[in-house]
Amino acid sequence: MLAPRSLKREMGEVVPLDLLSVAFDPVLSLKDRHNSSDRESWVYQPRVYRSLEVFVADRLGDRGPCTSEPKLPGDPYRFHFSDGFCVSLRINCPEPSDPDVIKVEKITRVVEWMKYFSANTSIPMPHILSFSRDVSDVLPILGVPFYLVETVKRGKSLRRYLTALRESETVSASRTNEVRSNIYEQISQYYLESRRLTMDRIGSMSADSSGKWEVTKRPFTGTMEYLLSDIPDCPMHEWPEEPFSTAEDYFWFMCEQNMTALWGLRSLGVPRRLDPVADDVSPHWEDDEFNFDPEKVAKCARLRFRARHGFLQLIKELATEEGYSNGPFVPAMPHLDWELFRVIYDQRTKKINYLFEPRTINFMPLPFLCIPPPGLLSSR
Structure with missing residues (x-):
């Protein structure tokens, strides 16, 4: 089992206060992200x-x-x-x-x-x-x-299509609902179809010479990508070199990554205002609307502290129960991959021609993947 070495910093050792004075400046990271168009x-x-x-x-x-x-x-x-x-x-x-x-x-x-x-x-x-x-x-x-x-030649952005459909004065409300229902049923079917794919390990896959697919590669998660981009000299030696065989091992690794984020970024995660999007896509964060209310920041820090320790206590209890630790493992992808602005829809055939670009997908424990994409929830 992969034991989290850096967790000792919160599990009994006294943390010198001078460590806490080395502050990570989130403005630099945000500036870098806001200037991504300049970088491109x-x-x-x-x-x-x-x-x-x-x-x-x-x-x-x-x-x-x-x-x-x-x-x-x-x-x-x-x-x-x-x-x-x-x-x-x-x-x-x-x-x-x-x-x-x-x-x-x-x-x-x-x-x-x-x-x-x-x-x-x-x-x-x-x-x-x-x-x-x-x-x-x-x-x-x-x-x-x-x-x-x-x-993909035929079709247009589903978000733009749904926005135009909603704003149209010539399309009735019943027709709009019919079209929306057809679209979301397609997305739901694809989502459920992806959940029926199972493997016996946690990670990414490849096909052998016979065309058989197996999980042969380590997982590469959004957290790993985030740490790699934001932490100078990110400690990649702590990353796995092969897939995980059990959910328990994977959860211990995630604990380690959470601690790397806390101590590498010097950031407690300032809460932000979550705004719903008007044109039928999932909610998103408004980076320019940070909530710096000290009481809410302190509350967020306390909740995150409790969550870290509570998660540690739950790992053995949940991950070792029959049916949890050893699978099944199914494809899990960031909810961003399911957002409707990525979808290409052909209104002539009423079919989706492009759904998403699978960027940071991994096979993950099915019992812990209970929340569907926000875009599907917002369709109700």
Whole structure:
């Protein structure tokens, strides 16, 4: 079992007060995140477009030259060939602190999950054409790993479609509800379908030469990605090198990561105002509306302290019960992946043509995955 070494700091040892005076400045992190569009601006240079046009044409072989279309923030590069074929080049704009192997790991995980869902479910996934396989296989000029997929041509953003539908003066309320019900039923079916996939370990998977899928890789969680991007010299040596076999081992690892966040970021997690979104997507945080009320901050800190210690007490009680620790393990993904602005909907066929980009998905213990995506809850 993976025992949490740093937990001793809260389980009996006296913490020197001078440690608490070394404050992590959250403004720097927020500034970095708010300026993510500035950090991404380097990908809009004309010479980058020209270089990528040559790269994509060479990568796909004998289709001839291609031309690019203007890229919007957050969108992939799109390239068109003379025969009408269209492809999308996707990159995850890397954090400056990401090691090269982690950059490639993120890309290969997305690709493997897309292939897995395509092979084992009816969840709509784009066809993978090419992707980075190691640290030497990166885009010219940009120097980052990538994956290349066939573009989903038909459809539009589901969020924009639902907003236009709601604001339309020519569509009746009953018709609007009928369309919404059809859409959310599709999403719900895909969600339930993903829950029926099971494996015997916690982590990510790959296919062997025969096409059989197995969990062979360590989990890479949103918490790990967050710590890697925000903590200088993030202690990756504490990360697992292979999948977890039991929920108990995984929970101990998460305790360790929570302590790394507390002591590495020097942040107690200031509560923020949670606003509902008007256009049928899940609630989101307003970063510019922080609630710095001292009483609420203190209450939040106390609750987080109690939660950390309460979780420790529950690990053995829950994770060792029959049916909890040893599975079943099913795909679990961040709720952000289910948000409707990522979904592409074709109103002519009334079908979803693209659901999500599987970024930080792992097989996780099913009994502890009880909360559906907020977007589905908001549809009621």
